[in-house]
Structure formats: structure tokens, C-alpha cells
Amino acid sequence: MKNERILSIGPHQVGRDGLKRVVEANSKKDGHVVIASAGSLERIKSLARLGVKPTVAVIQDYSSIDNTAAIAKNVKELFPNVAIVTLALDQKIEEADLQIDILKSGREIVDFLTNLQH
Numbered sequence: 001m002k003n004e005r006i007l008s009i010g011p012h013q014v015g016r017d018g019l020k021r022v023v024e025a026n027s028k029k030d031g032h033v034v035i036a037s038a039g040s041l042e043r044i045k046s047l048a049r050l051g052v053k054p055t056v057a058v059i060q061d062y063s064s065i066d067n068t069a070a071i072a073k074n075v076k077e078l079f080p081n082v083a084i085v086t087l088a089l090d091q092k093i094e095e096a097d098l099q100i101d102i103l104k105s106g107r108e109i110v111d112f113l114t115n116l117q118h
Contacts, residue, residue: 003031010060
């Protein structure tokens with residue numbers, strides 16, 4: 001798909017900024033844009049209250065499967081139509097539409113966004 005609106009979620013600003021740069025580097029041809037970022041569940045809830053409408057949420061590694069799974073579950077509840085991508089090391093997150101090993105390149109994310117059907 002084109003023109004995905006991405007919510008970047010992760011505990012570290014540098015990771016959220018890195019994702020934004022990957023998306024921006026490809027935005028001219030596919031139209032994807034990071035519309036917001038969040039480093040905490042409180043911020044995610046605030047964005048939902050503000051009416052932010054992402055089509056994709058990219059959740060970066062929260063160091064434990066329980067934390068990442070809890071974030072994914074909350075995101076799905078707050079944004080029911082969002083596609084969830086998790087970037088994590090060796091985790092199985094039930095709510096994720098796509099799971100990417102965090103050590104892989106950003107190209108896999110771009111390919112997923114390009115081919116997304118929802």
C-alpha cells in the first residue's frame with residue numbers, strides 16, 4: 001500500500017528517530033510518513049485521545065516479551081484497525097501482523113509497508 005500513517009513506538013528516542021529516517025528516505029516513492037512517536041504507554045493513550053489515526057504501528061523492542069506484548073495489546077485496543085509490526089529479538093507477539101528480528105535491515109519494514117493490504 002501507499003501512504004501509510006505510522007506510529008513509531010519504542011523506549012529509546014534514537015530507535016524512533018532511526019525508524020523515521022528509514023521511512024523518510026523512501027517517502028517520495030511510497031508516501032509513507034511517521035505521524036507520531038511514543039516512548040510510553042501513557043503517550044500512546046494521549047495520542048489516541050488526541051485523535052491520531054495510524055494505519056501501522058511499529059513497536060521496537062521493550063527488552064522483555066511481557067512489555068512488548070502489553071504494548072502491542074494496548075495499541076490494538078486503542079487503534080483496532082492498525083497493522084502492528086514488532087521489531088524484537090526472538091519474541092513471539094500474538095498481536096503482531098509482522099515480526100522482524102531487530103538486527104535485520106530497514107528494507108524489510110519498507111517492503112512490508114509497500115505490500116500491506118488492509
